[in-house]
Amino acid sequence: MTEGSLITEVRELSSRASVIDLKGDVTASAEKALADAYTRASGKFTRTIVLNFSGLEYMNSGGIGMLVTLLVRANRQRQRLVAFGLNEHYRQIFELTRLDEAIGIFDTEAEAFAEADAP
Amino acid sequence: MATEPRDAAYWAKNVTTLKLGEVPAEAVNLNVTGRRVVGPVQGFGKMWQKTMRVELTGAEVTPPEVIKTWKAEFQRFWPERNWFYAPLAGIAPGEVALLNLGLPGRMKLSTGVLVLYADDESFTLMTPEGHMLAGWITFSAEARDVVTVVQIQALERTNDPLYELGYALGGNRLNSRFWIQTAENLARHLGVADPQVDSQVVCVDRRRQWSKAGNIGKNAAVRTFVWTLGTPVRWLRRPFTRRSTGDS
Numbered sequence: 568m569t570e571g572s573l574i575t576e577v578r579e580l581s582s583r584a585s586v587i588d589l590k591g592d593v594t595a596s597a598e599k600a601l602a603d604a605y606t607r608a609s610g611k612f613t614r615t616i617v618l619n620f621s622g623l624e625y626m627n628s629g630g631i632g633m634l635v636t637l638l639v640r641a642n643r644q645r646q647r648l649v650a651f652g653l654n655e656h657y658r659q660i661f662e663l664t665r666l667d668e669a670i671g672i673f674d675t676e677a678e679a680f681a682e683a684d685a686p
Numbered sequence: 687m688a689t690e691p692r693d694a695a696y697w698a699k700n701v702t703t704l705k706l707g708e709v710p711a712e713a714v715n716l717n718v719t720g721r722r723v724v725g726p727v728q729g730f731g732k733m734w735q736k737t738m739r740v741e742l743t744g745a746e747v748t749p750p751e752v753i754k755t756w757k758a759e760f761q762r763f764w765p766e767r768n769w770f771y772a773p774l775a776g777i778a779p780g781e782v783a784l785l786n787l788g789l790p791g792r793m794k795l796s797t798g799v800l801v802l803y804a805d806d807e808s809f810t811l812m813t814p815e816g817h818m819l820a821g822w823i824t825f826s827a828e829a830r831d832v833v834t835v836v837q838i839q840a841l842e843r844t845n846d847p848l849y850e851l852g853y854a855l856g857g858n859r860l861n862s863r864f865w866i867q868t869a870e871n872l873a874r875h876l877g878v879a880d881p882q883v884d885s886q887v888v889c890v891d892r893r894r895q896w897s898k899a900g901n902i903g904k905n906a907a908v909r910t911f912v913w914t915l916g917t918p919v920r921w922l923r924r925p926f927t928r929r930s931t932g933d934s
Binding site: 626627638642654 | 690692698699733735805808812822891
């Protein structure tokens, strides 16, 4: 799905975890695309949503705000949010905004999946 | 070779704790130096998203022109009894500004903000520990049809139970009013005769994060109040103590 300049794809890793692949710009205008992707990724038994940022090209403060509201939504469903594929720049932004204290950050999809599939 | 992301120049870099440059003599700096910034994840109270929008009908200004004016004269558009001491370098990523805010009952709150993000069409300020709110606020302008629209959008929680109580007892409404007035003042300055601000306040998360109740130990309002009580003593001691630099 494309909204603004963000393309999202959803993959099921297991019955308990799904990945949302993000490609393009994460800004406030991508809110609907991300919310729709979250709805598709979130099944009855989903306990972890994995965000793949390896296709991230641009993010502003509106995008960070959107991730916070996504986090609230996930917490309400008793789900965890984890992320991988962040380059050094975006990792620093997660640290600066202290979003890394709530969204676990991993280097690779395999590491994120291991965390996601942990009981 | 990896290319630098397009937004790289717009974000603050390498900020762990806040540092202030030269502080104006009339400003009070009690709660900024050495503090970390806090986002909605670190706050205590309910999470609110506040959006104030105003159309600059009749004003022939582009979004970058609006933001340039706003950055340069940020304090000018604030309601009375509130001071924003802009950093010498202006509103630029990584800069820290000092705030002295007027609270009900003639109380003062000395705190600050970090410029988290700034580009030609928006800038975002993030609050430090001890501030009334944990979160950030984005000031932006965009062209919509033939009109430039200004937006103020905050994502915030109160930082601790004391602030949350104050917010429930009218602080929330006062805070919204503060930003509505700011939007009105900016629009008037840019030539809008009768600005109409559209305000939306949404409770994004009704839960209070009780694990963050300990934030109260850094409450800037309490620290400012105690500091104010000590003013006569400091005044009497002044002739006997050497003038010190740094935090005033």
